Amino acid sequence: MRGLVLVVFMLLGGIAHAQEYRTVEELHAGRQAAIAAQEAQIARRFDNQRARYRHVRDMALVPEAGEDVAPAHRAHVDTLKNGCRDGDLDACIGVAQVFAAGRVVPRDVPLAEAIYWLGCDEGHDASCRSLDRIHEVSTPLRHSELVPSIPWREDRCAQGDAKACVNLSKLYAYSRDQLNTVQYPRVRWDHANALLSRACMLVTRAASTPFECSSFSDVLRNLPVLSASAMDALEAGCAKGIVVDCLDLAMALEADDPGRAFSLYALSCRLGGHDDCGNVAYALFTVRTQPEYLPLLIEMHELMCGDGSQPDCYALAELHREGPEDIRDPGKARYWLRQTCDKRVWSYGEFSDDCQLTESEDFDVLSAAFDALFLPALQPLVTLAREGCAADDGNACYDLATIALAYQGAPFMTVAVQSLRARACALGVTDACGQTEATSRYASPPPPDTACASGDGQSCARAIAAEKTRPPQDRLSELLARCAAGNGAACGLVGGLYSDQILIDGSTKGWSPDRDLHLAADFYRMGCDLDDGRSCRGLADIAKPKSNPTRAERSLQGTPQEVFDDYAKGCRLEDPESCSYAAGLSDDPDQTFRLSLQACRLGDTIVGCDGVLFAGIRRTLSNLISQHGALAVALMPDLGLEMPHASGTLRRLQRGCASGTAADCMDLAALYNFQSSNLPAMHFQMQHWQLANAVHRHACDLGLGDGCAELADWVREDLASDPLGEYGLNKLGCEHGSARACYQAGDHWDKHSQTPDPAMDLLFTEKACRLDGRLDCHLLAGILGGDSVAEYDQKVLRCLGGEGTGCNLAGYYAKYDKRIPRDMQRALYEYGCQFGSEDACKARESLR
Secondary structure: OHHHHHHHHHHHOOOOOOOOOOOHHHHHHHHHHHHHHHHHHHHHHHHHHHHHHHHHHHHHHOHHHHHHOOHHHHHHHHHHHHHHHOOOHHHHHHHHHHHHHOOOOOOOHHHHHHHHHHHHHOOOHHHHHHHHHHHOOOOOOOOOOOOOHHHHHHHHHHOOOHHHHHHHHHHHHHHHHHHOOOOOOOHHHHHHHHHHHHHHHHHHHHOOOOOOOOOHHHHHHOOOOOOHHHHHHHHHHHHOOOHHHHHHHHHHHOOOOHHHHHHHHHHHHHHOOHHHHHHHHHHHHHHOOOHHHHHHHHHHHHHHHHOOOHHHHHHHHHHHHHOOHHHOOHHHHHHHHHHHHOOOOHHHOOOHHHHHOOOOOOOOOOOHHHHHHOOHHHHHHHHHHHHHHHOOOHHHHHHHHHHHHHOEOEOOHHHHHHHHHHHHHHOOOHHHOOOOOOOOOOOOOOOOOHHHHOOOHHHHHHHHHHHHOOOHHHHHHHHHHHHHOOOHHHHHHHHHHHHOOOOOOOOOOOOOOOOOHHHHHHHHHHHHHOOOHHHHHHHHHHHOOOOOOOHHHHHHOOOHHHHHHHHHHHHHOOOHHHHHHHHHHOOOHHHHHHHHHHHHHHOOOOOOOHHHHHHHHHHHHHHHHHHHOHHHHHOOOOOOOOOHHHOHHHHHHHHHHHOOOHHHHHHHHHHHHOOOOOOOOOOOOOOOHHHHHHHHHHHHHOOOHHHHHHHHHHHHOOOOOOOOHHHHHHHHHHHOOOHHHHHHHHHHHHHHOOOOOHHHHHHHHHHHHHHOOOOOHHHHHHHHOOOHHHHHHHHHHHHHOOOHHHHHHHHHHHHOOOOOOHHHHHHHHHHHHHOOOHHHHHHHHHOO
16 A cells, blocks of 8 residues: 555645645545555565465475485485475475474474465465464464465364364454555454354353353363364374374374373374474373383483473483383483483572582593584584693683583583583693682672682671671762772772762662762773772773763773773783673684683673683684685585584575575575574574675675665664665665665665755655555655645545554544545544544544
């Protein structure tokens, strides 16, 4: 609809000639044209989605894509792919399940989703239910993935399937803003309520005992028993290897045949129901004592432990430690216990007592096999540190221990940290001695008192407790005296009081002496010169650039090098947060890595030890980019930013982008920047802006305007440079058909140009609205500006754009202008009511 704003603008008479008010006929004509335009845009979006998913599926079915398939499973996967190419939708589901599970090929859930979407679009029942299992129909749609299953659900609901009625009701209730038309915005909500009522009628009619039904959960708890024909259909589908049929069959059998249900859950998990393996847990307690199910029980625990479930890892340790005689194995019990302990910070977990027993166990961290536990992009750093440690370099051992600490969660890391720290200590690195877990030494900042300076922990603790009970204004004079006596910590705390940043107990409070940043900077400088790391950090915090600085902040702003030097000095004085800030400012990958190591060791609370991993990955990428260029690195299939078993999405997008598919380039850039909720996060997700910019540039060169628009955003933020400049990129993207680029080009002439040009702003904004009606095209009204007639036209434009408040305001305006016909006022209120404005509904009633 909003794509016809140019037509509406012409109806309104332009800027200079908007002297006549609109008639009801003109309003209706604009509305009908707008409705047709928006519905055409919705249809185009679905067609584009369909074409995109077909491309994704076709890429997965080409023979070259089988190079990542495990040899033992290649024949089976090839059979499924051949069947899918021949149009067998059951075979297509098999392909999707293989990629969703990620056990015989690298995992690629978005690919599985695309295959399910296309199958459902063709009316395939199992594909629609598989698509439901991905999204669960409980959250708003993302890019209308579930739309193909609407007719399928409507049909199933009409046939008496209460669950289909509920799922469709959820879809309409939670996603109505993406599904409705301009003409009937309230129909979806009303239809959602009607579907829930039908579902309630179906379940209450089939129930043996009466119950009150008023919600989705009421229906789902009381679904009727499946008919014999439905059970037979599920049996047939499960026999073909369709996971969703096996799962639905298992749920139907849970009450009467828990053993069979457990076997079916296990089968579905094995076939590729990756996220559904947890359903096995319900049946475990029923069959645990039956020896015939023990092998399946162990297999399911292993699968779920591999997926990150700590209780399942511990269950395996218990089975091999205290289970039946024929499976008891102390070595396996110890292995699974180590897996348990490395699933999270175990010292506060329910398994902490058992985990503490693993600390004294020997573990060989100096073998090459240890490197394979890490993300491939980190392995060069790990190998370098491990080889140094093996050559009796204590600092290398300490570095490796810190990297392992940051990598907590991978197998054996808890034990590895202990072993490596012990070796570093034995080789003379005193900082590594006696450490168990890095915690910030400033979690409770000590007062500037000799009790803390003496190293007596108990005296210091008592002094801290005493200081916390005193109001800051009472201790200011005391702090000043201690600062004058050469206590750097006292100077820093006075600086904190004057800058209203930090008090002695580490909190921010309302009281402060007259806020004086110049005095605060002076005291921070004194404290930093007296070797107090936190004072150096406070000084840098004042000197770093601010987005909207006050006059005082502007006068104290330092150069980037001065800010970095103050943070770096704070880091040398063992302030962990200073290390983290300095690492974030450094342009040297090696320096960033060393600063991040130190922050982790000191117990940084800002980024934590994750900073070590991020810095290590950036260091590896920086070296590769300097050798090969950013685009070549972005398209490297063995880049190592993801563990091999989970790299399916990344590698597929790399192949597509390298072959010239601009849409794959955009998805790849979004993955590097972690900007899309539709793509799975990588193992250690971070923004790789150099890679993303190179890929966006490639997409722009391929003729995709959105790539130009994305790159222009980065240029504006000065995070990248391009000879075309921001406006040049947006103009190019607009020429390539990107609504976003057109909109941003118009924005340039409105907000960023030194010579604003409303005519150019209007030109680009109109084109943006014609290209994509989802944009806020009623903002065009703001360009009109001017006299009272133009103000009225603005409100009519907002009304035409689907904004109920705009319709109501236009009707209210018309109420006091006798030149506007009464039926025009009534029509405006009518539309406003349809768009959900309660005020417009009331006003409409008052006219009757």
